[in-house]
Amino acid sequence: MTYTPVAPAVRVAGLTKRFGRFTAIDDVSFDVESNKIYGLLGRNGAGKTTIMQLLTGQQFASGGQVNVFGENPVENASVLQRICFIKESQKYPDNFKVKHVLKSAPWFFANWDAQLADRLVEDFRVPVNRELKKISRGQLSAVGVIVGLASRAPLTFFDEPYLGLDAVARQIFYDRLLEDYAEHPRTIILSTHLIDEVSNLLEHVLLVDEGRILLDEDAERLRGSACTIVGRNADVDAFVAGREVLHREGIGGLASVTVNGLTEEERRNAASVGLELGPVSLQQLIVRKTVRSGHSEDWNARS
Numbered sequence: 001m002t003y004t005p006v007a008p009a010v011r012v013a014g015l016t017k018r019f020g021r022f023t024a025i026d027d028v029s030f031d032v033e034s035n036k037i038y039g040l041l042g043r044n045g046a047g048k049t050t051i052m053q054l055l056t057g058q059q060f061a062s063g064g065q066v067n068v069f070g071e072n073p074v075e076n077a078s079v080l081q082r083i084c085f086i087k088e089s090q091k092y093p094d095n096f097k098v099k100h101v102l103k104s105a106p107w108f109f110a111n112w113d114a115q116l117a118d119r120l121v122e123d124f125r126v127p128v129n130r131e132l133k134k135i136s137r138g139q140l141s142a143v144g145v146i147v148g149l150a151s152r153a154p155l156t157f158f159d160e161p162y163l164g165l166d167a168v169a170r171q172i173f174y175d176r177l178l179e180d181y182a183e184h185p186r187t188i189i190l191s192t193h194l195i196d197e198v199s200n201l202l203e204h205v206l207l208v209d210e211g212r213i214l215l216d217e218d219a220e221r222l223r224g225s226a227c228t229i230v231g232r233n234a235d236v237d238a239f240v241a242g243r244e245v246l247h248r249e250g251i252g253g254l255a256s257v258t259v260n261g262l263t264e265e266e267r268r269n270a271a272s273v274g275l276e277l278g279p280v281s282l283q284q285l286i287v288r289k290t291v292r293s294g295h296s297e298d299w300n301a302r303s
């Protein structure tokens with residue numbers, strides 16, 4: 001049997017976006033494989049929304065190439081009709097009610113599933129007869145999430161989709177996303193600051209920092225790639241000598257150091273000299289990587 005590679009949903013090469021003299025996206029190249037859930041992560045102002053706008057033809061590139069389903073998305077109906085872009089700042093016509101959004105969605109999305117939309121309306125308790133300008137912040141986000149999921153668009157972008165959504169509603173979003181994705185695989189690109197919440201959802205991580213791609217990595221590999229070593233200062237230092245240290249902190253005579261992947265043998269060696277090994281969450285790892293790239297502020301303080 002011959003293996004036929006699936007074409008990437010997105011291919012970006014040397015992509016650059018300048019706003020006046022400011023370079024928001026700086027010579028970026030990456031692929032987005034079809035039928036995977038991608039996390040587009042990064043600090044405030046890193047360039048996530050700009051990348052999404054470039055991929056959905058809402059911004060013109062200053063340089064480089066963007067290919068979505070093999071074509072340039074700008075003013076390209078055959079590409080754009082396969083895309084759903086859910087963003088926090090979605091504008092709707094004046095006096096539009098929630099039910100009008102749901103009624104008009106099938107015009108835009110060929111795969112629209114009205115049954116799924118109805119079920120999500122119940123899950124999120126969205127008042128369908130109320131005008132959008134009168135519903136709550138969280139309910140407005142829920143409308144976006146409903147459209148994004150029920151669109152079943154082959155390429156769906158969620159740009160920080162849950163401003164104002166409470167913890168229960170966010171969990172419903174994650175659960176429904178996974179359920180529906182399992183039955184109807186498609187390419188999903190999710191930008192979020194709540195990394196730990198979506199950690200198990202993501203199959204691939206693109207980490208953006210100051211307009212560049214800092215990490216382009218399989219999420220499973222990333223999750224298993226780092227660990228924290230805790231022990232007496234001298235023991236920890238001896239163990240990590242010559243290794244790339246992502247983070248170090250200490251109290252008294254104890255040190256806690258985060259390093260990239262250890263082999264099984266190295267883990268046994270660490271244990272044999274009395275060092276404790278602990279996991280590193282995806283969020284911690286992303287913070288460490290971003291901080292190492294030159295920023296010392298706390299991610300959460302800015303997100």
Ligand SMILES: Nc1ncnc2c1ncn2[C@@H]1O[C@H](COP(=O)(O)OP(=O)(O)OP(=O)(O)O)[C@@H](O)[C@H]1O
Pocket residue numbers: 019022024042043044045046047048049050051
């Ligand atoms: N139209 C514009 N004119 C000038 N600068 C812009 C414009 N749009 C975005 N920028 C700048 O480009 C950079 C990237 O912005 P972008 O909105 O893509 O960041 P982000 O990663 O989505 O941030 P956040 O997580 O805060 O939403 C920021 O420094 C922003 O100020």
